[in-house]
Amino acid sequence: MTDTLHAKERDIVVPGEIVAEGLGFLPSKGLYREGEKIRAGRMGMIAVEGKVVKLIPLSGAYLPKLNDKVICKVIDVLMTGWRVETRSPYSAVLGLKDATTEFVPRSADLTQYYALGEYILCKIIQVTSQKLIDITMKGPGLRKLKNGRLVEVNPHKVPRIIGKDGSMVLMMKNATGCTITVGQNGWIWVEGPAPEAEMQAVAAIKKVEEDAHLPGLTEKMKEFLEKLTGKPVEIPQGLPPMQEEPAYEREERRERRPYGGGGDTRHGPGRRGPPRNTPGDN
């Protein structure tokens, strides 16, 4: 039996389509073997690497993965944490321990830290088989997102938006002067000096999403950005310098005091009065 490849590199395949025949090829995720045939198990684009046939998905929901940096929205406040929307079928929980290094009193109003409807950049630290998800805010660059706008893209196009070694996103950042924070779940935060600059960045991101499956995208984007901004744009060469991400900053809390002011003294730090169970008491 000779090994034959029925689909070429970058071909779009649909479920059930025969991609390759023969035991010489190995199917990777998204493809399945049936006898000697390798068939597509979902819609996607074919990539051949030696003997391994790969399928790059083009559409579909985001499935939370360990260590992914994602942008989430706070949707509920729990007893000891927050529930956030991850833009997948499942919501995630941000526990108090993973949210802040500060001491949080038992009766504290948690919306002081993260209020309902706020967006955060966080990292997934645990995903169970039943898709219960834990996230953390402890890590470089993880923060609450303020002053900017949210762009929704297909989560499978995120690698193209980032580009090789972050070249695409860097080019868009340099051209528009905006800070672009990309979450693996396809939510992107754009923060710029002016609304016009932000809209340019949004247009550029949407353009990459639209043309993500086409070859020669970087060149196309260079032209697109030059037309958009009216300035020459450089394609970042080689490894770009590590982006200096803002260090984990302690969020200044909004003081929310009960009427009368003076703060809540019932849960002050530590107990007052003599300590209990002092050795040698009896």
Added chain:
Amino acid sequence: MAAKAVKIEYKKRSDGRSWEELRPIEAKTGIVPRADGSASFKIGHTLAYAAVYGPRDLHPKFMQNPETGILRCRYNMMPFSGHGERVRPGTSRRSQEISMLMSKALLPVLDLKDYPNSVVDVFVELPETDAGTRCAGISAAAMALADAGLAMKDLVVSFSMGYYDGQIMCDLSGYEDCDVGVSDIPVAYIPSMDKFSLLQLDGEVPKEDLIKILQLAKKKALDMYKVQQESLKAKYRQGE
């Protein structure tokens, strides 16, 4: 259809097709931009729109299955879709049954194990109907599910077969189904597995002929399968 008091002589198809010919097919993918996946499937004067949402959070909670995601279909004929007779809006016994058998016809190719406790919703709307609505619905839904990027073993191809007076025919029109009283045999076929996921029979047919009908159905299904595949790929050809 109920047996006719007077048997109509039907020696040639009313729309001029040959017995084995399918009606003209038009398929489009990505017709509902806000949906996760969508497709339209037109065969003759039967038109089906399918939109897929999900996998997404499932409520009510008692419907959740911790082992796998579930598939929920909704089949709906629009009030103005038929032949003058207004279809009462909302679900009926008929549409509920068809919704159920649609999800049963599609489930063998779907793998929702990666999405426990979630649901994939498939909405099928029929603005224009001329027999074979469940089949057009299944064909459109299969394309929409593939467009939504779900893990699928294959597409599902569906159309109806007919039998009248010893004559086997493919893809009944409304006239043949309702007025002539041809035995209606809707089938859904999964090409890669070589299996039928839907087989119904409304009327009478001898056993030997039923086997012949299914063999012919397998052959004709491949034509329709190509149209589905091409239309799915066409979505990504634009702009090249």
